[in-house]
Amino acid sequence: MKLNQLIDNESSRDIQSIMLDSREKQANSIFFCLEGLSHDAHGFVQQAIENGAVAIVHRHDDIYRDDAVVYHQVNDVMSTLHDVSNRFYDYPSQKLTMIGITGTNGKSTVMKTVRNILLRFGVNAGYIGTISVEYGDKVLAPSLTTPDIVELNAYLKDMVDSGVSDVCLEVSSQGLALRRVEGIEFDSASFTNLSHDHLDYHKTMEDYFAAKEILFDSLKKDAPFYINQDDPYGKRLLNKHAQRSVTYGLQGDADYRAKDIELYSDKTEFILVHKGIEYPVVTNFVAMFNVYNCLNVIAILHGQGYALESIIAQLVDIEHVDGRLTRIEEGQDFDVYVDFGHAPDSMEKVYQFVRSTLPKEGRLITVFGAAGARDHLKRPIMGKVSSQNCDWVILTEHDNRNEKVIDITQDIISGMPEDNYEFVPIRIDAITKALSMAKSGDAVVLIGKGEEKFIYREFGKEEWMGDDEAARKVLRRMK
Numbered sequence: 001m002k003l004n005q006l007i008d009n010e011s012s013r014d015i016q017s018i019m020l021d022s023r024e025k026q027a028n029s030i031f032f033c034l035e036g037l038s039h040d041a042h043g044f045v046q047q048a049i050e051n052g053a054v055a056i057v058h059r060h061d062d063i064y065r066d067d068a069v070v071y072h073q074v075n076d077v078m079s080t081l082h083d084v085s086n087r088f089y090d091y092p093s094q095k096l097t098m099i100g101i102t103g104t105n106g107k108s109t110v111m112k113t114v115r116n117i118l119l120r121f122g123v124n125a126g127y128i129g130t131i132s133v134e135y136g137d138k139v140l141a142p143s144l145t146t147p148d149i150v151e152l153n154a155y156l157k158d159m160v161d162s163g164v165s166d167v168c169l170e171v172s173s174q175g176l177a178l179r180r181v182e183g184i185e186f187d188s189a190s191f192t193n194l195s196h197d198h199l200d201y202h203k204t205m206e207d208y209f210a211a212k213e214i215l216f217d218s219l220k221k222d223a224p225f226y227i228n229q230d231d232p233y234g235k236r237l238l239n240k241h242a243q244r245s246v247t248y249g250l251q252g253d254a255d256y257r258a259k260d261i262e263l264y265s266d267k268t269e270f271i272l273v274h275k276g277i278e279y280p281v282v283t284n285f286v287a288m289f290n291v292y293n294c295l296n297v298i299a300i301l302h303g304q305g306y307a308l309e310s311i312i313a314q315l316v317d318i319e320h321v322d323g324r325l326t327r328i329e330e331g332q333d334f335d336v337y338v339d340f341g342h343a344p345d346s347m348e349k350v351y352q353f354v355r356s357t358l359p360k361e362g363r364l365i366t367v368f369g370a371a372g373a374r375d376h377l378k379r380p381i382m383g384k385v386s387s388q389n390c391d392w393v394i395l396t397e398h399d400n401r402n403e404k405v406i407d408i409t410q411d412i413i414s415g416m417p418e419d420n421y422e423f424v425p426i427r428i429d430a431i432t433k434a435l436s437m438a439k440s441g442d443a444v445v446l447i448g449k450g451e452e453k454f455i456y457r458e459f460g461k462e463e464w465m466g467d468d469e470a471a472r473k474v475l476r477r478m479k
Contacts (some may be wrong), residue, residue: 003055003070006030006084011070013054018081018088018150022048032081033058057081082183085149092156093184097166099300100184102176102212103192103228105346107145109285109293110190111168112321114300117314118166121306126159128152129170130340131322136162146175149183166304173211182218188303189215190226190296194233195345209233216241226299228292229254246303248295256299258291265335265357266327272298272312279308283315287325287353289346323450325350326468330475335443336435338467340450342371342398344381347447351389354443362441363391367434368448369398369427370408372456379408380415390445392437393421396430398448399456427455428470435474446471 003011007030019029022044031053033041041048045056046064055070056063059077074080086093099114101107108130115134118125126135128147133140133155143151146169159167171181171189194209216225216237225241228234230249238245248256258281261270268286272279272295283294294315301311320326328336335357339350347368355364366386370379386393395412397405405425413421424430427449434444446467454461465473 001088003030006087007055007057007072007080009055009070009072011055013070015055015088018085019048019051019053020081020148020150022051022053025051027052029053030055030057030084032077032084033060033063034077034081035059057084078179078182082149082179085153086183089153089157092153092160093167093186095160096156096164097304098184098186099166099168099188099190100171100181100186100215101169101190101192101296102171102173102215103190104195104343105341105349106192106289106293106296107170108340109290109321109324110192110296110300111170113293113297113318115166115168116319117297117301117311118168120314121310123166124162124164125166125168126155126164127168128155129168135159135164135167144175144180145170145172146180148180152180152184171215173208176214177211181215186215186219186223188224188226188300189219190300191216191228191231191234191237192292192296193228193231193345195343209236213237224303226296226303228296230292246299248292248299250291254295256295256302258295261288261291263288263353263356268294272308274302274308279312281312281315284317284320285315287349289349289353290325323452323466323468325353326451328468328471328475330472331479332435332438332475333440334438336438336471336475337443337445338450338471339445339447340452342368342382342448344378344385347382348385348389350445350447351385354445355389358443359441362443363439364389364443364445365392365394365434365438366390366445366447367394367396367427367430368446369396369400369405370412370448371399372401372403372405372408374399374401376411379411383412383415383421384417387416387418387420391420392434394430394434395421395423396427397425397455398427400458401456402458427464427467428474431467431470432474435471435478444471 003013015030016028017026019026019031029052031048042060042063057072115125115127130145225245227245229247230251247254257273258270269282272281323340326338341347395409438444449467451466451468455464
């Protein structure tokens, strides 16, 4: 594309790509001087030019100059990036049905399940989120839960070219705060819940909520909201956007309400009430939090025009979402679960569900750690809910990054009211210890990493088999 088709400039120079990272070689690219949390790209203009940038979009005057390069000064580099990215990729979000979701917990389960049901209905649907980027026969590893606008638009353009019609997109609070989806046109958005997480970045729950609210404030006028009205922050969204909101929950007069809920270890049953009509629901998803997730899925798809009876029929044997309360079965006489939850609230809900399935004498054993260089404040809270809800806690490594595992563990221990824990620093050793001490009627919960295939170290990502595969290997060896 010509430069003068992207920005208000006379140059007709060919632009082949959009550069955000000055370290990457991108011939004939346009470089954007974004001001981030730790780096200001204005200081890397020379490197960008050396790696192929032929045009620079900047805000500050004091930058490296090269007579062979086109310079374009603007007041807001990020807004210009969104405009240029949309033009460069030919506005892909406008050609797709964009289904967005935000909240602390449940985003992946809801979006993956909506996509899976759409596929069963014969719809060519894509997914972008924490777990992966998926469309057609492509399954790609995500760089972030919500990619930057250039990467995101590149995916969306390829989806359009591949015949995709609907996209289920997880929208993180950081992605919203950093304006990663500012140029995306959403056709609907959901809010799941809000609990303590990511406060290393947002600092306060009010700032965290304000970031989530950006999604709803920016939606086009006719886009519906699907809101968990049982969540206190959901209520706040509802009060502000009542006329456009569709509600789900267990309480009051929610548009999609669940009652008569029966929880089992391998399924969940409840009655869906919508507009005074009752519909029996049976799903292979388990735990109370998945009742909320199912309600959200039902509301979104029903809003898309699909019949309630057809949606409910798909929930009976819907595909399991990787690392979300996954049962590990290798013939052992105790339960083993792998879960991705790493916010204190989600951990507590998993523990409470697993406890409800145990016989009176059954013990609940958990293995977890906390991420390094991330929210320090939630570490003692994670310790507290684990100590209070479990009989034995094995603390281990998570994504320690540039922190020592023992220091992270001490932060966790500081919140534990009971002396019911031990520290096993290597994750595979901790999993082995938990499984080897479990007896008939017990349950082991491996929580925090889910099926992630890496551990973040100081030097970057290190390969990890995933808690699910680690558990299977240990159980097979025990047999």
